[in-house]
Amino acid sequence: MPGRFEILQKDLAGRIGRLSTPHGTIETPQLMPVVNPHLQIIPAPKLAEMGALMIITNSYIIHRDESLRERALELGLHGLLDFRGPIMTDSGAFQMSVYGDIEVKPLEILDFQNAIQSDICVPLDIPTPPDVERTRAEAELRLTESRLEEAALRPRGALLAGPIQGSTYSDLRMRAAEFLRNLDFDLYPVGGVVPLMEAYRFNDLVDVVVAAKKGLGSGKPVHLFGAGHPMVFALAAAMGCDLFDSAAYALYARQGRYLSARGTWRLEEMSWLPCSCPVCQGHSAKELMESPEKTKLLAAHHLYVSFQEMRLVKQCIREGSLWDLLEARCRSHPRMLDGMRRLAAEGDWLESLDGSSKSTFFYLGPESAGRPEVIRAGRRIERIMLHGSVLITDDPKADVSGFDHVLHFKPPFGPYPQELSETQPFNAETPEMTDAASLDQAEKIMRRLVKANPSASFSFRLKHMPDDKGREA
Amino acid sequence: MPGRFEILQKDLAGRIGRLSTPHGTIETPQLMPVVNPHLQIIPAPKLAEMGALMIITNSYIIHRDESLRERALELGLHGLLDFRGPIMTDSGAFQMSVYGDIEVKPLEILDFQNAIQSDICVPLDIPTPPDVERTRAEAELRLTESRLEEAALRPRGALLAGPIQGSTYSDLRMRAAEFLRNLDFDLYPVGGVVPLMEAYRFNDLVDVVVAAKKGLGSGKPVHLFGAGHPMVFALAAAMGCDLFDSAAYALYARQGRYLSARGTWRLEEMSWLPCSCPVCQGHSAKELMESPEKTKLLAAHHLYVSFQEMRLVKQCIREGSLWDLLEARCRSHPRMLDGMRRLAAEGDWLESLDGSSKSTFFYLGPESAGRPEVIRAGRRIERIMLHGSVLITDDPKADVSGFDHVLHFKPPFGPYPQELSETQPFNAETPEMTDAASLDQAEKIMRRLVKANPSASFSFRLKHMPDDKGREA
Numbered sequence: 001m002p003g004r005f006e007i008l009q010k011d012l013a014g015r016i017g018r019l020s021t022p023h024g025t026i027e028t029p030q031l032m033p034v035v036n037p038h039l040q041i042i043p044a045p046k047l048a049e050m051g052a053l054m055i056i057t058n059s060y061i062i063h064r065d066e067s068l069r070e071r072a073l074e075l076g077l078h079g080l081l082d083f084r085g086p087i088m089t090d091s092g093a094f095q096m097s098v099y100g101d102i103e104v105k106p107l108e109i110l111d112f113q114n115a116i117q118s119d120i121c122v123p124l125d126i127p128t129p130p131d132v133e134r135t136r137a138e139a140e141l142r143l144t145e146s147r148l149e150e151a152a153l154r155p156r157g158a159l160l161a162g163p164i165q166g167s168t169y170s171d172l173r174m175r176a177a178e179f180l181r182n183l184d185f186d187l188y189p190v191g192g193v194v195p196l197m198e199a200y201r202f203n204d205l206v207d208v209v210v211a212a213k214k215g216l217g218s219g220k221p222v223h224l225f226g227a228g229h230p231m232v233f234a235l236a237a238a239m240g241c242d243l244f245d246s247a248a249y250a251l252y253a254r255q256g257r258y259l260s261a262r263g264t265w266r267l268e269e270m271s272w273l274p275c276s277c278p279v280c281q282g283h284s285a286k287e288l289m290e291s292p293e294k295t296k297l298l299a300a301h302h303l304y305v306s307f308q309e310m311r312l313v314k315q316c317i318r319e320g321s322l323w324d325l326l327e328a329r330c331r332s333h334p335r336m337l338d339g340m341r342r343l344a345a346e347g348d349w350l351e352s353l354d355g356s357s358k359s360t361f362f363y364l365g366p367e368s369a370g371r372p373e374v375i376r377a378g379r380r381i382e383r384i385m386l387h388g389s390v391l392i393t394d395d396p397k398a399d400v401s402g403f404d405h406v407l408h409f410k411p412p413f414g415p416y417p418q419e420l421s422e423t424q425p426f427n428a429e430t431p432e433m434t435d436a437a438s439l440d441q442a443e444k445i446m447r448r449l450v451k452a453n454p455s456a457s458f459s460f461r462l463k464h465m466p467d468d469k470g471r472e473a
Numbered sequence: 474m475p476g477r478f479e480i481l482q483k484d485l486a487g488r489i490g491r492l493s494t495p496h497g498t499i500e501t502p503q504l505m506p507v508v509n510p511h512l513q514i515i516p517a518p519k520l521a522e523m524g525a526l527m528i529i530t531n532s533y534i535i536h537r538d539e540s541l542r543e544r545a546l547e548l549g550l551h552g553l554l555d556f557r558g559p560i561m562t563d564s565g566a567f568q569m570s571v572y573g574d575i576e577v578k579p580l581e582i583l584d585f586q587n588a589i590q591s592d593i594c595v596p597l598d599i600p601t602p603p604d605v606e607r608t609r610a611e612a613e614l615r616l617t618e619s620r621l622e623e624a625a626l627r628p629r630g631a632l633l634a635g636p637i638q639g640s641t642y643s644d645l646r647m648r649a650a651e652f653l654r655n656l657d658f659d660l661y662p663v664g665g666v667v668p669l670m671e672a673y674r675f676n677d678l679v680d681v682v683v684a685a686k687k688g689l690g691s692g693k694p695v696h697l698f699g700a701g702h703p704m705v706f707a708l709a710a711a712m713g714c715d716l717f718d719s720a721a722y723a724l725y726a727r728q729g730r731y732l733s734a735r736g737t738w739r740l741e742e743m744s745w746l747p748c749s750c751p752v753c754q755g756h757s758a759k760e761l762m763e764s765p766e767k768t769k770l771l772a773a774h775h776l777y778v779s780f781q782e783m784r785l786v787k788q789c790i791r792e793g794s795l796w797d798l799l800e801a802r803c804r805s806h807p808r809m810l811d812g813m814r815r816l817a818a819e820g821d822w823l824e825s826l827d828g829s830s831k832s833t834f835f836y837l838g839p840e841s842a843g844r845p846e847v848i849r850a851g852r853r854i855e856r857i858m859l860h861g862s863v864l865i866t867d868d869p870k871a872d873v874s875g876f877d878h879v880l881h882f883k884p885p886f887g888p889y890p891q892e893l894s895e896t897q898p899f900n901a902e903t904p905e906m907t908d909a910a911s912l913d914q915a916e917k918i919m920r921r922l923v924k925a926n927p928s929a930s931f932s933f934r935l936k937h938m939p940d941d942k943g944r945e946a
Contacts, residue, residue, distance in 0.1 A: 203905060262801060263905060269792065274785030276750035276777040304749040312747030319742065326733060326803065331837045333801040334902045364804045365838050366908065429807045432676060433814060435839065436909055 002119075003159045003186035005242075007223040011353035012372065013240035013246050017319075018163040019187070019221055020161055021054075021086040021119040023078065027240035028221065029233070029317075031310050032056040032088060032370045033249060033303060035081060037068055038384045041082040041250045042301045044083040050300065053085050056245045058259045059113045060092025063104060072116040080116070084436075088120035088245075091181045092152040093163075094192070097127045106147045109156060109254040120159040120187055123151035127225075130168040130204065137167035140175055152183045159186035161223065167192065168204055170211035177215025185345035187243065188212070194226035202235065202339025210346055218353050230261040230309035234329045235339055237313045238322050240353070244310075249302035252415060259302045261309045262332045267298065277304035320358035323371055327364040351375040366437035369412040373425035377413045378445040384417070386456040390448065393461040409462055414445030475592075476632045476659035478694040478715075483828035484790040485845065486713035492660070492694055494559040494592040494632055494641040496528075496551065501694065501700045502710045502790075504783050505529040505561060506776060507701070508554060510541055514723045514772045517556040523773065524780045526558050529718045532594075532940045533565025536577060542585075548791050549590040561593035561696075561718075562586045570600045579620045583627060587691035593632040593660055596624035600665040603641040603677065610640035614649055625656045632659035634696065640665065641677055650688025658826070660694050660716065661685070665920060667699035670868070675812025677709065683819055703734040703782035706801045708812055710786045711795050715912075717783075722775035726768045732775045734782045735805045740771065750777035777809035793831035796844055816828035817843035826849040834901035842885040845899035850886045851918040856891070859929040865919065866934040880922075882935055884911040887918030903905075 002020050005028075009016040033047050035057045044055060057077070062068045072080045077087050091109050096102045106124040113121035125147060126140040144165050151160065162185030166172030173190075175221060182435075190212050196205045213222065217438040221242045227233070228246030236244065248259065258265040267289055273280040279301040283291065291297055316322040321438065330340035343350070344367045351372040361373055368374075389403030392415045400406045407415035411434045413426060420426050430438070450458055475493050478501075482489040490501040490541070494815030506520050508530045517528060530550070535541045545553045550560050564582050569575045577585075579597040586594035597880065598620060599613040604863075617638050624633065635658030653661060663685045669678045673740065676927045694715045701719030709717065721732065733740040733747065740762055746753040752774040764770055789795040817840045818821070824845040834846055841847075852898035861877030865888045873879045880888040886899060893899050903911070923931055 019845045035592075082747075087770060191632065259719050262798075265788075269786060271791050272784035272788045273790055274749065274781055276781045278749070278751070281751065308747055308749045311745035315738075315745045315747055318744050325735075327804040331797065331804065332834050334837060334904045337837055338905045341904070364807060364810055431807045431814070432811045 005186070005315070007219070007322050009318050010353065011320050011322040011358075012238045012350050013218070013353045014237040014313070015240065015242070016317050017221065017242055019242070021118050022085045022117070022157065023084065026054050026086055027314075028245055029237045029310055029313055031228075031233075031306055032243060032245045034058075034219065034228070034247035035051055035083075036250070037062050037081065038065070039255065041296060042303070044081040047297055047303070048083060052303070054088070054119075055081070055083055055085070056088040056090060057081065058092065058094075059089040059109060059116065059118065059330040060095055060102060060104060060320075062116070063109060063112050068391055069112075076117040078117065086119040086381050088161075088243075089116075089118035089122065091122045091124040093122070093125050093127050096124070097129065097192075102199055107150065107154065110151055114154075114156055114158060118158050120161055121156065122161045122163065122189065123147055125163040125165060125191060127163075128165050128167040128196050129192060129344070130201070132167050134169060134172075137165075137169055137172055140167075141165050141172055145179060146174065148180065149183065149186075150183070152185065161185060161187040162189040162226070163189040164216075165191050166208075168196075168208060168212075170207050173211040174215035177212045178379065181193070181216050181220060185220075188216055189225045189243075190241070191225045193224065194208070197227065197229065197232060200269050200333060200335035202232070202335050203342040205232075206235070206239065206339050206342040206346075209241065210343070210349065213240050214349065222297045228306070229264070230259060230306045231263055231329065231336065233306075233309050233313050234316070234322065235336070236326045237317065237345065238326055238343060246303070246306055249306060250301050252302060253298035254454050256294070256298070256417050258298060261303055261312075261329065267294075267420065272346055275301065275305060277301055277308075279304065320355060321362075324359075324362050324364065327362075327367065330367075340367055347372060348377040351379070356471070358424055361425040363412065363428060363430040363438065366435055369435075369437040369441040373428075374412050374441055374445075377425065378441075381414065381445050381449045382452040384449060384453070386449075386453040388456060390456045390458050391461065392458060394463055395461055398461045405456075407459075409442065409446070411442035414442040415449055478659070478692070482791050483826065484709045484793050484795040484831075485823050486683075486691070486826045487710040487786070487790050487795055488713065488715070489787055489790050490694065490715055490803045492715070493516075495590070495630065496557065496559045496592050499527050499559055500787075501715035502706070502786055503527055503716055503785055504701075504706075504779055505716060505718045506893065507531075507718055508556075508720060509723070510554065511538070514726065514769060515776070517554040520776070521556060521558065523776055525776070526584075527561070527592075528556055528558070529553070529561040529563060530554065530568075531565065532562040532582060532589065532591065533568055533575060533577060535589070536565075536582060536585050545589040547943075551590065553589070559592040561634075561716075562589075562591035562595065564595045564597040566595070566598050566600050569597070570602065570665075571830070580623065580627065585622055587627075587631060588630055591631050594629065595634045595636065595662065596620055598636040598638060598664060600636075601638050601640040602665060603668050604676070605640050607642060607645075610638075610642050610645055613640075614638050614645055616650065618652060623655065625658065634658060634660040634662050635666040636662040636698070637685045638664050639681075641669075641681060643680050646681050646684040647688035650685045654689050654693060658693075660696055660699045661689055662696040662716075663714070664698045666697065669875075670700065670702065670705060673808035674807060675705070675808050676815040676920055678705075679708070679712065679812050679815040680820075682684075682709070682714065683816070683822065686713050687822065701779070702737070703732060704736055704802065704805050704809065704897065705781045706734070706779075706786050707789070707795065707798045708784050709817065710790065710811070711799055711816060719776070719779055722772050722779060725775060726771035729767070729771070731771060732861050733778055734785075734802065748773055748774065748778060750781075752777065793828060794835075796841070797832075797835050799833075799838065800840065803840075813840055820845060820848040824852070831897055834898040836885065836890070836901060836903040836911065839908055842910040842914040846901075847885050847914055848919075850889065851914075851921065854887065854918050854922045855925040857922060857926070859922075859926040861929060863926075863929045863931045864934065865931060867936055868934055876932070878929075882915065882933075884915035887915040888922055
């Protein structure tokens with residue numbers, strides 16, 4: 001059934017899913033290369049060969065060009081572009097945000113998308129940029145919402161997207177999402193975020209996306225509009241974004257820039273190409289730089305590394321190691337680390353969504369102290385009922401005679417029943433040296449246990465305590 | 474001139490270099506695939522096609538097999554293996570460490586390596602394993618050293634390697650290196666470390682390698698014997714290892730394991746292949762799993778990703794961003810983070826070697842507070858001579874009237890003259906939130922400045938102080 005979205009596996013707020021469209025069901029997270037119908041740097045059939053299962057194009061560009069429009073109406077979008085998989089169409093909202101106005105009415109462009117057999121149609125919303133006055137953000141959001149209400153009532157043969165706007169006001173984003181979730185949309189793009197990504201404002205990106213996700217609930221598929229740099233895929237997927245579109249592959253190629261999941265190089269500053277894709281396997285940095293096909297080759301490289309990173313994200317979601325990937329990816333830039341820290345601060349939300357099947361917990365730095373598994377251990381600690389004398393120790397050889405209960409202690413989890421030592425998450429791999437964030441978290445959880453069991457008397461034999469309060473009296 | 478080693482670029486203790494051999498000059502760091510003359514999972518000419526510029530094989534295996542021995546003596550090693558680039562030969566020491574004894578005399582196997590025209594010959598040393606009794610480590614080291622002294626006097630047409638042993642005793646490793654640096658060797662392998670890498674004891678690996686490097690001095694080329702997992706290349710290169718050998722590509726392939734720079738998967742647990750190499754581009758995870766050529770294909774994948782990681786390491790050395798790569802790579806496992814922290818604790822040593830030309834400093838977590846640039850800022854702070862009234866502030870809008878000197882303050886660097894704001898390293902990109910390690914380091918450097926200028930009077934206008942002592946009185 002077109003529009004149906006199934007979630008198969010979960011990790012953090014991310015998931016492996018399946019979205020049904022008239023031209024087939026695709027697995028998410030999925031990256032859609034952007035195809036410019038005027039200028040296909042890599043033609044759509046070639047994109048399919050390279051691994052693109054779904055693409056996105058701009059219905060406004062097609063509509064505005066008489067020859068393209070007629071061919072699209074005659075052949076359908078799939079015939080026009082020679083692509084058999086699902087095709088999503090944008091509405092011209094981006095052009096409006098750049099040029100101020102466009103020459104088509106909202107329902108006209110929506111009906112046109114249906115007429116050319118788009119698989120996912122996007123109504124003409126108002127993509128409000130970041131940091132505008134609140135009154136403007138609110139007014140534009142009202143206009144977007146009224147257009148979306150109108151769009152949702154229109155007859156359709158395809159999926160319909162309901163973009164979530166609201167500028168950098170998290171409460172507006174959340175409210176917009178709450179409003180739209182009850183209308184009949186199949187996909188929820190988070191819009192107006194390209195300027196945040198261009199300015200490396202990944203902490204603000206996290207605020208905006210998490211607010212939208214909280215408003216939507218976890219069951220709806222989400223498209224992060226304009227997220228095409230592989231550096232952000234892990235972070236965006238961890239927040240629960242399911243679709244991505246990349247114009248970046250072509251834009252960066254034209255600028256002579258070389259993408260990787262660790263960031264961007266200018267090609268002329270590269271002596272070696274740190275990639276094994278067909279382009280990089282076939283060219284040295286110098287050969288690529290001097291090739292007359294440089295732009296096309298760079299674009300192809302960008303798509304290969306982007307699809308590769310998406311496969312890695314999926315593999316990590318499947319095995320429950322997406323946090324570990326985030327720890328690595330967020331070392332690509334201090335702003336990425338800011339983004340990850342902002343997401344880590346949403347530990348309660350992540351914990352509420354996170355799947356329980358996990359690969360071994362790796363403690364990889366202070367941010368790991370806020371992982372959902374740790375939050376969950378803290379939430380569950382109060383269920384432990386203790387009476388009499390209790391020993392909490394991190395010494396496996398401690399003399400436990402005379403105690404009614406013995407709990408082990410391991411930062412960042414705090415105390416836990418010793419019989420759980422070999423089970424998740426307490427079998428975590430942790431570094432030799434414990435850091436302050438890990439100890440603080442463990443101590444906080446231990447205090448909750450002590451408070452929840454006022455009738456028990458606690459003794460502590462700990463090497464690893466942050467201050468003297470926890471030591472044995 | 475064979476044996477000549479030139480250093481072209483430096484970052485941390487790592488470097489881009491050039492090592493001359495009878496069969497050509499190779500760029501370092503360089504990975505040598507191990508070729509088993511009996512069982513070439515990927516034949517040497519194919520290795521060359523895949524990007525191997527240099528290989529390593531085992532002279533003992535050749536010597537022990539009459540047919541191989543005769544062909545090697547007749548055709549030379551390069552004819553035997555059909556490889557035109559430099560070939561290094563091992564001596565059988567590894568076999569001795571596994572089987573306890575071998576059937577050849579030290580000078581016999583050395584002369585044989587010369588006779589078959591090896592480019593780099595390795596005398597038969599004693600690879601002492603980790604954690605043995607000190608008396609055994611010392612005795613075996615004495616034996617190794619006497620054999621090496623003998624070997625160094627032998628006539629030769631090739632490069633001669635002087636392996637550094639000493640088990641897990643850093644002082645023995647350093648002393649061995651100091652002894653050998655004055656003998657006539659062309660390359661210094663650090664030996665006996667495979668068990669450390671197999672057990673993920675990367676902190677002990679760092680201790681051993683850094684000790685050897687300190688004893689050798691920076692000008693000598695170093696081979697990290699048995700380091701073939703791409704996960705360790707960045708860390709090993711950052712310590713100043715120049716040559717690597719990989720039997721891992723074949724060993725892991727036979728075990729059905731899949732290597733990446735982020736760690737190891739079992740192939741059967743993979744749903745997607747997160748790589749763009751010719752193998753992974755041409756197969757799905759399921760196809761690879763079911764291929765009758767699985768072992769060969771996995772081995773090829775391993776080499777592609779290994780060469781790829783080596784190119785990335787070189788690119789990072791060249792642009793001065795090797796630390797950033799370490800920050801990401803050491804998030805592959807908590808034991809890798811232990812290794813990085815151990816290296817970060819060698820900040821003074823790294824600072825003494827580190828090149829000065831750098832990409833923008835990225836603060837990517839507590840370990841970044843120990844980067845050489847920060848150590849250097851701390852070392853130089855005492856050169857700043859101040860008299861009269863001094864303001865130290867992190868507020869660019871602070872009222873500075875009435876002060877004789879104004880210094881800016883930015884963790885982790887501490888105070889610096891404001892005119893250096895746009896220069897390295899003070900133009901560092903730092904996260905929005907400052908962490909404790911960064912503040913501690915900055916405060917320590919600030920105290921050194923205050924102490925070095927007893928006649929000046931200091932005022933502070935700081936948002937970012939870890940305690941009240943630094944605030945304006």
